[in-house]
Amino acid sequence: MTKVLVVTSGKGGVGKTTSTAALGAALAQLGEKVVVVDFDVGLRNLDLVLGAERRVAFDPINVVQGVAKLSRALIRDKRLENLWLLPASQTRDKDALTDEGVGLVIDELRSKFDWVLCDSPAGIERCATLAMRYADEAVIVTNPEVSSVRDSDRIIGLLDSKTVSAEKGEQMNKHLLISRYDSARAARGEMLNVDDVREILSIPLLGIIPESQDVLRASNVGSPVTLSNPGSPPARAYMDAVRRLRGESINMMVLSERKSFMERLLRRRAA
Amino acid sequence: MSMKLLRLLSRSGPTAPIARERLQILLAHERGLRGQPNLLEILREEILAVVSRHVMLDSKKVNVKMDKGRSVSTLEVDIELPYGFDKPIAAQA
Numbered sequence: 001m002t003k004v005l006v007v008t009s010g011k012g013g014v015g016k017t018t019s020t021a022a023l024g025a026a027l028a029q030l031g032e033k034v035v036v037v038d039f040d041v042g043l044r045n046l047d048l049v050l051g052a053e054r055r056v057a058f059d060p061i062n063v064v065q066g067v068a069k070l071s072r073a074l075i076r077d078k079r080l081e082n083l084w085l086l087p088a089s090q091t092r093d094k095d096a097l098t099d100e101g102v103g104l105v106i107d108e109l110r111s112k113f114d115w116v117l118c119d120s121p122a123g124i125e126r127c128a129t130l131a132m133r134y135a136d137e138a139v140i141v142t143n144p145e146v147s148s149v150r151d152s153d154r155i156i157g158l159l160d161s162k163t164v165s166a167e168k169g170e171q172m173n174k175h176l177l178i179s180r181y182d183s184a185r186a187a188r189g190e191m192l193n194v195d196d197v198r199e200i201l202s203i204p205l206l207g208i209i210p211e212s213q214d215v216l217r218a219s220n221v222g223s224p225v226t227l228s229n230p231g232s233p234p235a236r237a238y239m240d241a242v243r244r245l246r247g248e249s250i251n252m253m254v255l256s257e258r259k260s261f262m263e264r265l266l267r268r269r270a271a
Numbered sequence: 272m273s274m275k276l277l278r279l280l281s282r283s284g285p286t287a288p289i290a291r292e293r294l295q296i297l298l299a300h301e302r303g304l305r306g307q308p309n310l311l312e313i314l315r316e317e318i319l320a321v322v323s324r325h326v327m328l329d330s331k332k333v334n335v336k337m338d339k340g341r342s343v344s345t346l347e348v349d350i351e352l353p354y355g356f357d358k359p360i361a362a363q364a
Contacts (some may be wrong), residue, residue, distance in 0.1 A: 031312050145290075146293065150294065150298065154301070157302070186287070188285065188286020189286065189287045190287060191287055192290050193287065194290060200291070200298065
């Protein structure tokens with residue numbers, strides 16, 4: 001059965017789009033048929049992170065408004081034949097997205113794919129609530145930092161009240177994805193650790209993505225990190241996370257970047 | 272451990288425990304606030320539904336307020352009835 005997942009956080013810049021791209025690609029690499037949907041109307045970026053920015057030729061708002069076919073707006077990834085992208089419209093009018101229109105598009109995507117990953121914009125405005133509206137499950141991306149944790153808590157409240165699943169009285173499955181985690185700093189007590197964040201938000205942990213240069217390198221070249229550098233710590237963490245999403249039980253490990261002696265020395269000098 | 276003591280100890284030490292404690296206090300407060308408007312919205316909807324069975328109402332004219340006091344809390348329901356609400360329906364038509 002198809003699963004519709006919203007990737008959300010409340011706060012901006014914590015890694016929603018990067019995580020949507022990496023989770024989507026990782027699922028496709030495991031043979032699942034996946035579509036990633038950008039809900040950031042007016043500020044789309046999922047196309048760029050996936051390296052498909054020059055292939056967006058059609059305004060998807062026409063699909064949501066019911067005047068064009070969905071197949072015209074879907075873009076197939078050039079590297080992974082199971083991965084598709086539905087970009088966001090660059091229109092300035094955010095009201096162009098309607099609750100009903102989004103519902104119809106999600107329904108149609110459900111009939112075509114195994115996984116529908118909705119990349120939510122930051123904030124709690126209209127497009128963010130529409131991104132979560134029809135989701136079956138949610139991935140909450142959180143940085144180990146006070147403002148991110150607070151905003152995640154706010155988002156959890158919305159997931160429990162403003163979604164179709166909540167209105168039906170169901171409990172939505174929520175998964176915590178901690179990103180930009182630096183285990184060394186957490187060990188020194190300079191950063192909230194995994195248990196702190198998990199206990200404060202009290203939702204189950206899906207994965208820990210280490211702070212890593214590989215993530216920026218991947219978005220620089222427009223290729224999800226699980227594809228561009230599959231052996232890297234963040235890629236392995238994303239791959240483990242999607243296996244857990246599929247129901248496999250995998251030990252939770254904090255992977256971290258192995259720095260060379262010279263790198264450490266230079267970093268200490270710079271600090 | 273009290274916040275002051277934590278701060279004192281943490282001039283140069285770990286700051287994560289402070290973050291943790293501040294968040295726990297703040298979120299407990301914010302979660303409490305979140306529950307309240309929800310309850311009010313449910314009450315508003317249900318009151319509106321009951322009264323609407325007997326009188327045609329403008330849903331915007333139903334106001335429900337809660338006042339939380341130390342010893343007594345009150346629920347204030349304010350419904351503005353339309354002109355001629357008590358006339359038979361046939362006469363309105």
